[in-house]
Amino acid sequence: MFDLTRSKEAFKHALELLPGGVNSPARAFGAVGGNPIFIDHAEGAFLFDVDGNRYLDYVLSWGPMILGHGHPAVIQALEKVIKTGTSFGAPTLYESRLAELVIEAVESVEMVRFVSSGTEATMSAIRLARGFTGRDKIVKFAGNYHGHSDSLLVAAGSSAATFGVPNSPGVTAGTSKDTLVLPYNNPNALFDVFEKCGSEIACVIFEPVVGNMGCVPMNPEFRDALTLVRERYGTLLLCDEVMTGFRVAYAGAQSVIGIKPDLTTFGKIIGGGLPVGAYGGKREIMKNVLPAGKVFQAGTLSGNPLATAAGIATLETLKETNPYPELELLGDKLEKGIMNAADKHGVKLSANRLASMLTFFFQEGPVTDWDSAARSDTKKFADFFWSMIHQGIYFPCSQFEAMFISAAHTTQDIDRTIAAAENAFKSL
Ligand code: KE4
Numbered sequence: 001m002f003d004l005t006r007s008k009e010a011f012k013h014a015l016e017l018l019p020g021g022v023n024s025p026a027r028a029f030g031a032v033g034g035n036p037i038f039i040d041h042a043e044g045a046f047l048f049d050v051d052g053n054r055y056l057d058y059v060l061s062w063g064p065m066i067l068g069h070g071h072p073a074v075i076q077a078l079e080k081v082i083k084t085g086t087s088f089g090a091p092t093l094y095e096s097r098l099a100e101l102v103i104e105a106v107e108s109v110e111m112v113r114f115v116s117s118g119t120e121a122t123m124s125a126i127r128l129a130r131g132f133t134g135r136d137k138i139v140k141f142a143g144n145y146h147g148h149s150d151s152l153l154v155a156a157g158s159s160a161a162t163f164g165v166p167n168s169p170g171v172t173a174g175t176s177k178d179t180l181v182l183p184y185n186n187p188n189a190l191f192d193v194f195e196k197c198g199s200e201i202a203c204v205i206f207e208p209v210v211g212n213m214g215c216v217p218m219n220p221e222f223r224d225a226l227t228l229v230r231e232r233y234g235t236l237l238l239c240d241e242v243m244t245g246f247r248v249a250y251a252g253a254q255s256v257i258g259i260k261p262d263l264t265t266f267g268k269i270i271g272g273g274l275p276v277g278a279y280g281g282k283r284e285i286m287k288n289v290l291p292a293g294k295v296f297q298a299g300t301l302s303g304n305p306l307a308t309a310a311g312i313a314t315l316e317t318l319k320e321t322n323p324y325p326e327l328e329l330l331g332d333k334l335e336k337g338i339m340n341a342a343d344k345h346g347v348k349l350s351a352n353r354l355a356s357m358l359t360f361f362f363q364e365g366p367v368t369d370w371d372s373a374a375r376s377d378t379k380k381f382a383d384f385f386w387s388m389i390h391q392g393i394y395f396p397c398s399q400f401e402a403m404f405i406s407a408a409h410t411t412q413d414i415d416r417t418i419a420a421a422e423n424a425f426k427s428l
Contacts, residue, residue, distance in 0.1 A: 001390050006050040010038040026062065031398040032382040037389070042069035044408035047394055055394035056413055058403040062396075063211070063243050064268040066327075066356070067317055068408025074272045077313035081305050088305070094312060095303035101315045102270065102280060106245070106252045108260050112280030113289055114303040118242035118267030119147025121277035122205065124289075124297040125263050126151060129203035129236045131295035132285050137197060139204040139235075141184040143213030143370030143400075146205055146240050146265075150175045184210060184369045185218065187225035198233035203263070205238040208253035211402035212243075213373040214359035215352040223259050230262070236285070242267035242277065243402070248355040250318055256354065272314035274307035323407035327356035330405050330414055334358070337418035345425040348377070356405040373400060380428055387424035393417055 014021035022028045022036060029036045038050045045068050047055045060066065067074065081094070099112045115121050126138055126149070138151060146152045153168045154176050167176060180201070182189045194201065204226060210216040230237050239261035244253035246269040254261060263281035270276050280286060288295050301307075335351045335358055342349035342360075350365025351358060361367045362377040362384070381399040388395050393416075396403050405414075 002053045002392075003051050004035065004037060004049070004053070007038045008035050010050060011035040026398065026401065029397045031378060031400070032385045034386065036397070037394075044068040044070070045406055045410075045413055053392065055389070055392050056409075056417060057394050058405065058417075059394060059396050059401075060404045060406055061273060062268070062401070063247060063357075063404055064271060064273045066247060066269050066323070066404070066406055067272075067314060068406040069273075071272075071314075071317065071408075073313045073317045074310050077309045078306060081309040084305070086304070086306055087301055089300065092303070092305050092308070094305050094308035098270065098276075098303075098308045098311050098315070101312065101319075102266065102278060105250055105315070105319075106241075106254070106264060106280070108239075108254060108262075108282070109264055109280040110283040111286035112278050113286070113297065114308070115277040115279070115297070115299050116275045116301050116304070116307070117147065117277045118240075118265065119149055119277070120299065121242060121265040121267055121279045122146040122152060122238075122240055123149035125238055125265050125279040125281075126203065126205065127297065128279070128285065128289060128295050129238060129263060131293075132288050133202045133234070133236060135200050135202035135235075136178045137180060137200045138178060138202055139180045139182060139190070139193065141206055141210075141370075142181055143184055143216070143373060144205070144207045144210055144240070145212035146207075147242070151179050152205070154179045154181055183371065184213075184216065185222045186369065187221050190222075190225050190229060194229045194233050194235075198229065198235065201233065201235045203236040203238045204229065205240055207240050207244065208257045208259060209244050209248060209354045209357065211357060213370050213400050214361055214367065214376075215354065215357055215402040216359075216367055216369065216373065217352060217354050218257050218259075219368065220258075223257055226259065236263060237261040238263045238265070240265045244357065245269060246315065246318060247357055247404070249324060250322070253354070269314060269318075270311045271307050272310035274310040275301070275304070276307045276311050321407070324355065327405055327407065330409055330411065331356045331358060333411065334405065334414050334417060337414065338421045341418060341422035341425055345422070345428075347380075347425045347428055357402050359399075359402050362399065383428055384421075384424050387427060388420055391420040391423060393420045
């Protein structure tokens with residue numbers, strides 16, 4: 001058993017200062033019980049906590065650290081830029097360079113605007129879709145999480161789902177009435193709503209591969225239904241790639257799923273661990289954003305030189321090294337190894353994976369939407385989570401989160417993880 005004394009003391013103190021002792025509920029260990037672990041530093045594929053314990057990290061800051069922690073290219077880029085200053089409130093060459101990289105990588109993106117978080121990206125993209133179409137309603141899907149702006153915090157996934165708080169207090173009825181929440185991977189539910197009020201719907205926002213109810217890939221029929229309602233009703237497709245962008249493929253999950261959205265949002269990896277979000281898409285739509293157009297959006301630290309430098313270093317390293325084939329091999333090995341171990345010990349487990357993004361659901365499966373994900377045995381997940389923690393393996397602290405593999409993970413790390421999981425299954 002790991003000694004977690006200092007983390008416990010740190011959490012007790014943090015509880016006096018911060019609501020729930022954290023700055024984001026996903027970190028609070030609410031779904032698994034016990035106290036969150038306070039991290040002192042990280043290196044490569046590993047986290048080191050304030051008690052000196054080392055963990056193999058499958059959270060990677062909820063996705064951004066695809067190169068692993070403290071990658072030399074990112075550190076060198078930050079060391080160079082920080083000597084020149086940290087923020088100017090004026091344009092820099094870094095913003096244009098990061099924009100070039102995103103536009104070059106993602107075929108559907110002709111123009112992009114940087115913000116400081118995924119929430120800002122999706123909130124701004126929704127406003128742009130409404131401004132461009134002149135329509136008020138939006139469609140989202142249960143179990144999909146797009147950040148915490150009011151119109152999107154309705155039957156959200158991620159930590160909201162974990163805490164069973166589908167509609168957060170403080171979100172007004174007036175806001176929620178324009179948000180329609182449908183089941184994911186369900187073409188008929190989509191067609192029904194569009195037949196009723198398709199002409200009022202500005203956009204459909206979706207995760208191309210859901211990470212926020214655990215990993216749930218989009219099925220081809222649903223993909224085709226999304227494309228059909230866009231053609232038939234003139235609604236915009238808003239592909240939320242905050243988590244999947246540069247994660248499942250350099251060209252985005254949209255290139256793997258085979259969907260061409262009107263707008264795309266980004267975050268996480270494009271900041272390389274610093275605060276960057278972005279929204280982008282067709283020029284005819286993006287040119288409506290102030291000051292080119294009339295749709296307002298602004299941000300003091302948007303395109304900040306430090307954050308964009310980290311993002312540039314991350315994307316350029318991904319482009320140069322192309323870790324995706326190796327990440328696929330490691331993901332496949334991990335998925336098969338843990339599923340075999342579960343089978344051997346009679347543990348009901350179902351896995352969903354795309355590339356280096358995956359989730360093991362404690363149930364028979366298949367998991368294709370929120371209702372099926374919610375049937376998972378969250379108590380068994382919590383017991384598994386803590387058993388892995390005490391073996392030095394750091395899984396996401398919720399059944400309804402995706403886990404990730406970095407380019408710093410090795411085959412030996414995967415083997416160790418499979419062995420630890422088999423150990424855990426013995427005592428479940
Ligand atoms: P941020 O505002 O947290 O940067 O991004 C919001 C967001 C938007 N879209 C998708 C698909 C996302 O996954 C997220 C944020 N993801 C969660 C993890 N599931 C962030 C973790 C947290 O909330 O602390």
